[in-house]
Amino acid sequence: MAKITVIGSASMDLVVTAPKRPEAGETILGHSFKTVPGGKGANQAVAAARLGADVHMIGSVGDDAFGAEILGNLKNNNVHVDYVEPVTDTESGTAHITLADGDNSIIVVKGANDFVTPEYVEKAADVIKHSDIVLIQQEIPEETVEYVSGLCFESGVPLLLNPAPSRPISKEVIKKAAYLTPNELEASVLFEGIDMHTSLEKFPNKLLITEGKNGVRYHDGEKEKLVPSYKVEAVDTTGAGDTFNAAFAVALAEGKSMEQSIQFANRAASLSVTKFGAQGGMPTRAEVERSL
Ligand code: RIB
Numbered sequence: 001m002a003k004i005t006v007i008g009s010a011s012m013d014l015v016v017t018a019p020k021r022p023e024a025g026e027t028i029l030g031h032s033f034k035t036v037p038g039g040k041g042a043n044q045a046v047a048a049a050r051l052g053a054d055v056h057m058i059g060s061v062g063d064d065a066f067g068a069e070i071l072g073n074l075k076n077n078n079v080h081v082d083y084v085e086p087v088t089d090t091e092s093g094t095a096h097i098t099l100a101d102g103d104n105s106i107i108v109v110k111g112a113n114d115f116v117t118p119e120y121v122e123k124a125a126d127v128i129k130h131s132d133i134v135l136i137q138q139e140i141p142e143e144t145v146e147y148v149s150g151l152c153f154e155s156g157v158p159l160l161l162n163p164a165p166s167r168p169i170s171k172e173v174i175k176k177a178a179y180l181t182p183n184e185l186e187a188s189v190l191f192e193g194i195d196m197h198t199s200l201e202k203f204p205n206k207l208l209i210t211e212g213k214n215g216v217r218y219h220d221g222e223k224e225k226l227v228p229s230y231k232v233e234a235v236d237t238t239g240a241g242d243t244f245n246a247a248f249a250v251a252l253a254e255g256k257s258m259e260q261s262i263q264f265a266n267r268a269a270s271l272s273v274t275k276f277g278a279q280g281g282m283p284t285r286a287e288v289e290r291s292l
Contacts, residue, residue, distance in 0.1 A: 002053040002253030004246075005131040007121060007148055008041020009113040009139035010059040010074065010084060011093035012066040013238070013278055018100045035066075036277040037073040038095050039113065040137040040164060043239045043278045046077040047246035048135075051268065052285040053253065056131070058083040058124045059140075060115040062092035067112065073279075083124040087115045093139070097238060104238045108139055108165065116140040118147035129155040132253035133178075135245060137162045145169070149176040158252075162245045163190055174203075179252075181245055183210045200224055205258055208248075210241060216262050227262040230270035239278030244269040247288070267292055 018030040037046075045057040057079050061067030063086040070092060074081050093111040097104050121128075121144055128134055134152050136145055136159065145161065149172070152159040158178035163169060166182070166189040174180065174190075180203065182190050187209050191199040196217075200207055204221040211217060215228040247268035251261035268288050275281030283291075 002048075002250050003130065003132045004048045004053045004135065004249055004253060005056045005058065005124075005128050006041050006045040006048065006135045007058040007116065007128075007140070007144070008044065008135070008137045009039035009093050009108075009110070009116075010037075010042035010057065010061055010070045011039030011095050011108065011111070011113065011139070012036075012070060013038030013095045013097050015097045015099060015238075015277070018098055021098055021100050021105060034277070036280065037070055038239070038278040039070070039093055040139050040162065040242055042070065042074060043242035043282075044135050044137070044162070044246040045074065045079045046279050047239075047243045047268070047272070047282045048250050049078045050282050050284045051247055051250045051288065053250045056080045056083065056124070056127050058116065058121055058127070060084065060112045060120065061086050062090050062112040063088045064092055066092035066094070083127065087112050090115065099236060099238075102234070104236070106238075110139060113140050116144055118144050121148060125151060128152065129157060131157055133158045133160060133249045135160045135162065135249055137164055138167055139165065142167065146173055149173045152176065160245060160249050162241070164241065166190070168192070177206075179206055179208065179248075181208045181210060181241075181248070183212070183241065197224060208262065210244060212237070212240075216244070216266060218258065218262070220258065225259070227259060227266060229266045232270045232274055234273040236276045236280070237273045239282065240269045240273050242278065243272035243282050264288065264292075
């Protein structure tokens, strides 16, 4: 069983569906409002667990109703939560999501996710060192990403850095990560002023640029490849990237090749968008295998 550790955010998604996005100063009537568990870290942990991995989550929630619900949801999805601590005097992280025109726009308020500091993560160093692969994203402090990249590099544990939401990253962190999975927008921030094809060639079998329904692009050391995604009727694309990252990590940890892992992850991500909510459509292992 693949041993995966996810270090990242665990939040509550506050989701409004609306006929369009309001202009500045405009008020419009929406269709619906729902709260569902989210946060890139928790999403990736849940997706990996549903795909059959043994998953530890390292994160932080507020000592509030959302925090209790987020923790309960992780446990219900068989994610180990020994290192997800409720903190007092800070609210749980929230993501304010508008679904309109077939896509989402998101504002994240980090809240308790800011407590996932290097000192906090250090307590789980043993779990990290005994993982087959570690996943991390950028809804937690930058210093933590730096610390984890060093720890993984020194311990010989591959680190998958999903650089979302985008922010510039040091050359050192880029060097120490085994895999980088930006979307096109994030890639343009990460490698500012550098053409995408040049970046892919510079980081063969390491940099994967996700292009939504187009597929995933990487360089295999000889040539650039686009692994196409699967066509589905999308209901909600929130969490598709998280499902891709988790499924890719599970497949790699199980010894699949780069291309096989991307195909597996594309399949999982395509299933994830067929239901509402970041985690609503995340498939089980059996569902992915049936669809393959
Ligand atoms: O990647 C999707 C996630 O991003 C949502 O669940 C939301 O929490 C935001 O952080």
